[in-house]
Amino acid sequence: MTTELNLADVLEREPELAMLVAQPPIAFHRSFVDVTGSATTALLLSICIEQSESALSPEGWFSASAQDWETRSGLSRKEQATARKNLKDMHLLEERKTSFPATLEVRIKFDRLSSLLLASARKRAQQMRDRFNTVASLGSAHPH
DSSP: OOOOOOHHHHHHHOHHHHHHHTSOOOOOOHHHHHHHSOHHHHHHHHHHHHHHTTOOSTTOOEEEOHHHHHHHHOOOHHHHHHHHHHHHHTTOEEEEEETTTTEEEEEEOHHHHHHHHHHHHHHHHHHHHHHHHHHHHHHHHSOO
8 A cells, every 4th residue: 555645745844855856957958969979068068158157257267166067067076077078179168277276267169169059050950951852752762
């Protein structure tokens, strides 16, 4: 026999669970997966873009910490390191360290991102045209 669980009652009794359930969803741009080849890298890129929108530096630099990224994304330090390397290898992310106090600052190279997004969109459009042409040619080869 199963007892029906009343979520409101459980959340009231266990505030820790309520805090866990109330966390905001993690979202990222699907097109960034096409550009980076990785959902993890796409997630970190999306978070960096979000952070860059509130950057105080006119050049787009903002402070970044592994702890903050883990809180925002749930990505481990190892996953972050891999994603950062991917973004740097693709020339999408620049990093610098400030001297005192030692802080990591990063910025997104938006011109490069725009170019990669455009190339990805063109590739996807061509794939869709090719698929359509294949289907159309199959339809004309077998008249009913």
